[in-house]
Amino acid sequence: MLKVRSVTKKFGGLVAVDNLSFDVKKGSIHSIIGPNGAGKTTLVNMLTGVYKLDSGTVFLDGGDITNIPTNRLVHRGICRTFQNLQVCDNLTVLENVLLGFDKYMSKNLLKTFFRSQKILDDEERYFQRGMHLLSLIGLEEYAHKEAKNLSYGILKRLEIIRALATGPELILLDEPVAGLNTKETQEVSELIKLLVQDDVTVILIEHDMKMVMDISDTITVMNFGQKLAEGTPQEIANNKDVIQAYLGNEGHHG
């Protein structure tokens, strides 16, 4: 579904992502791993329209989506989460999720000013759906709490739920379980597997090797912005270059 062709991003003299190409199959879990500073987050930002590419092309289902702004990509079915949280602190957990639904809700100003039935119906309908999504990962009890009072682990999962609310076909998760305990990590893994059953495609950036090896269909390994290796978890686990890169960077990655 996603074809990435020779994408490059430079920051001054530093080539953060260097002539990288790969394909992501529909309905698969495609992990991207690599040592710290390998360019994984930069790649996510390139695929989601945050950074303009210096060169290269990105295709979604055959259509060119290179450099389309983030908010418009959401309407093409691409959504992401952030490595460093981006949650609205003064909104409740449920309101954060409802934000994800906003692209489906009426924001017509006249209807809003006069509180038309449509506005209320939307709110009611998506309230139910939001609660349902939260219950998928055990967050419904926090629905009406302001985000700023909640723990990192909760907010981290909230971001995934918010992304799901946009109804994505492709979701990019940048280190979704960093800082989560084993039980929470397990819940996120389960959720990701559930998504794939619904034919959602997942790009997973993660340092948690156990999780990556467990759930990935394909793994792309990056180092210094380039593709070092690609294959099934089995192949990657036995790849000499990969072992070399990780041993050579021991102590740097999480």
Next chain:
Amino acid sequence: MNFLERINITKEILIFTAILIVVPFVLQNEFHFQLAILAMLNAMICIGLNLLMGYAGQVSLGHGAFAGLGGYIGAILTTEYQFNPLLSILSAVIFMGIFAFIISKPILKLKGHYLAMATLGIGVIINIILNVEYEITGGTDGMAVDSFILFGFELFESMHWYIVVALLLVFTLWIFDNLIKSPFGRILRSIRDSEKAADCVGINVSFYKSVVFTISVVVATIAGSLYGFFSGFISPQEASFNHSIELVVMVVLGGLGRLYGAVIGATILTVLPQLLTAFEEYETLIFGLIIIAIMIFMPKGIVSLWDKILEFKERKFAKSA
């Protein structure tokens, strides 16, 4: 959901309307009425400015100038070109709305201090133009404004003005409350908290910023033009940097991001200086000290007192239950 909830008639709006009904019986003279009307018009501007600053998180140091320019347009169209006052206000609203939407794109790309400087700059330019173009605006001396004639009925008595402005204020509060409680309002608050989060769920952040900026300028324009007709006189003073700052202080003092905070802030800052005139040369000093004290003891604004009252009642209720 009961009927009052459905049409969003809140406890707050009922109490506020009751206050507006009682106030005229307390006011003793013409001057009091003028002060009350001025406070309500400032409150209107502040409600719009609060949507921009408190909800969407975008500061503006130019709203005094926008209100003033809108006021001049309304005044000039009626006084010089004999437009019906309603038509003048409508024209001012359309002009200022388009003006605001156009300038909003470039300036709302800026953040924090830079946005403050940009809006300040536009305000200063507007003020200079009003001063310099004296053939149209009367320059520094200002200009007299024809009276407000509505369907052959001349708004002359202060009581009539009071009723018109009070109705408009309650209506403004109601539609803004509707907006705040809608998906649109949620989007504004998300932009204040994290533009990245809003962007990543598909919200066109710069468009919403432009819309909220335009709404706030339109409300300021309506209040500004009504002020001109009401006082029968308008001067560049209304569009001064001072007025812009006053409006920001009203919003912050009342309570950022709180609908009734804007109203409370506007009322107190309009009325307080008049109460302090008894202190003569110490007036400004005492005024400043009061503002500092409020900000120290109520950092979330005066409206947080209301929360304390509610909390207290709840606790009492919990105890007795």
